[in-house]
Amino acid sequence: MQVTDFIKKHYKHFNAASLVDAAEAYKTHLDTGGKMLITLAGAMSTAELGIILAEMIRQDKVHAISCTGANLEEDIFNLVAHDFYERVPHYRELSAADEEALLSRHLNRVTDTCIPEEEAMRRLEHVVLKYWEKADKAGESYFPHEFFYQILLSGELEQYYQIDPKNSWMLEAAKKNLPIFVPGWEDSTLGNIYAGHVISGDIKNVHTMKTGIQYMIELADFYTETATEESKIGFFQIGGGIAGDFPICVVPMLHQDLQRTNVPLWGYFAQISDSTTSYGSYSGAVPNEKITWGKLGRDTPKFVIESDATIVAPLIFAMVLDM
Template sequence: MQVTDFLKKHYKHFNAASLIDAAEGYKAHLENGGKMLITLAGAMSTAELGIILAEMIRQDKVHAISCTGANLEEDIFNLVAHDFYERVPHYRELSAADEEALLERHLNRVTDTCIPEEEAMRRLEHVVLKYWQKADQAGESYFPHEFFYQMLLSGDLEQYYQIDPKNSWMLEAAKKNLPIICPGWEDSTLGNIYAGHVISGDIKNVHTMKSGIEYMMFLADYYTQTASEESTIGFFQIGGGIAGDFPICVVPMLHQDLQRTGVPLWGYFAQISDSTTSYGSYSGAVPNEKITWGKLGKDTPKFVIESDATIVAPLIFAIVLDM
């Protein structure tokens, strides 16, 4: 039995039914000529969502991505250092002393998975630093994802690959030059490393790396040029936080601050979140609240699946891919 057939047979009610509805809505949006932006919060790359997300990118089911700096870099960490990762299935039982022992071995824990500092972070730093310095010396500036695209497409990392490269969503995105928005990139391992190199003088101009404001300007141009009444852009949000909150604001900015009133609202909205609906919480806000902010309309298809994205997202993508 195919995954889609199994899900449609058994997922009939509650969050399970919402999963089917969101997936069918995603497919309908694309079939009607729409585009889709996916947002990645949390540690989806370390959860190896790239295995199926890369296929979504290959089959043109994703047209833009907004993600945290962690998801941007951790897909590449996994690409070049997978064999050195350690899984800790009993992570709920770890004591402070156990955590300190992992630190001493230079293993940085993300729930049940430890990322090896030397093989992942330092290996990537040594390579990407060349691109940062080259741009700095030439007086050029690029977005964080553009530096990664340059590095991935150059082949400089191929000698280190430890997974099938077709399972790296960043590599597939680089091949298609997929638009990526990475707000708050500074809040990432390589963001901290970049700041360190500026402080030490290895990079002379901090603006060699483009900023979050420039990302919003980039997104505003992309949205204006891409969205139309015949081809609206959908918003598929995985988790909460800045990866989702930042890009969804582009529509009210275009309407209210730039008076581009002909630009349509987001044409579809779905969120996978285990955040409980709460007062004052962006991540826990229901979709209808976004109507008052000029982000969604009353007729925008809206879906919320209150569950673990590492379980739900691959299933929705499987339906979209007709698996």
């Protein structure tokens, strides 16, 4: 039995039914000429979502991505250092002393997975620093994902690959020059490292790295050029946080601040979230709240699956891919 057949047979009610509805509406949105932006919060790259997200990119089921700086870099960490990762299935039982022991071994824990500092973070730092310094000396500036695209396409990291490269979503995105938007990139390991190199004087011009406001301008241009009434852009949100909050605001900005009233609203909205609906919670807010902010319309297809994205996202993507 295929994954899609299994899901349609057994997923009949509640969050399971919402999963099916969101996946089928995703397919309908694409089949009728729409495009899709996916947002990645949490630690989805360390959760190895790239195994199926890379295939989504290859098959043109994703047309843009908004993600945290952590998700941007952690897909590449996994690409070059996978064999050095350590899984800690008993992470709920770790004491403070156990955590300190991991620190002494330079293992940075993300729930049940430890990222090795030297083989992942420092290995990538040694390579990316050369690209930062080269751009800095040439008076050039690039976005964080553009630096990664340069590195991945150069082949310089191939000697370190420790997973099948077809399972790296960043590598597939680089091949397609997929639009990526990374709000708050400085809140990431390499963002911290970049700041350190600016402070130490290795990078002379902090603006060698383009960041937030420039990303919003880039997103506004992308949305204006891409979205039409015949080909609206959908919004598939994994988790909450800045990865989702940042890009969805581009529509009211275009309408209210730039008076581009001919630009359509988002044409589809789905969110996978375990955030509880509560007072003042954006991640837990029901989709209709976004109508009042000029982000979604009354008739926009809207879905919320209240569950773990590491379980739900691969299932939805499998349905979109007809697996």
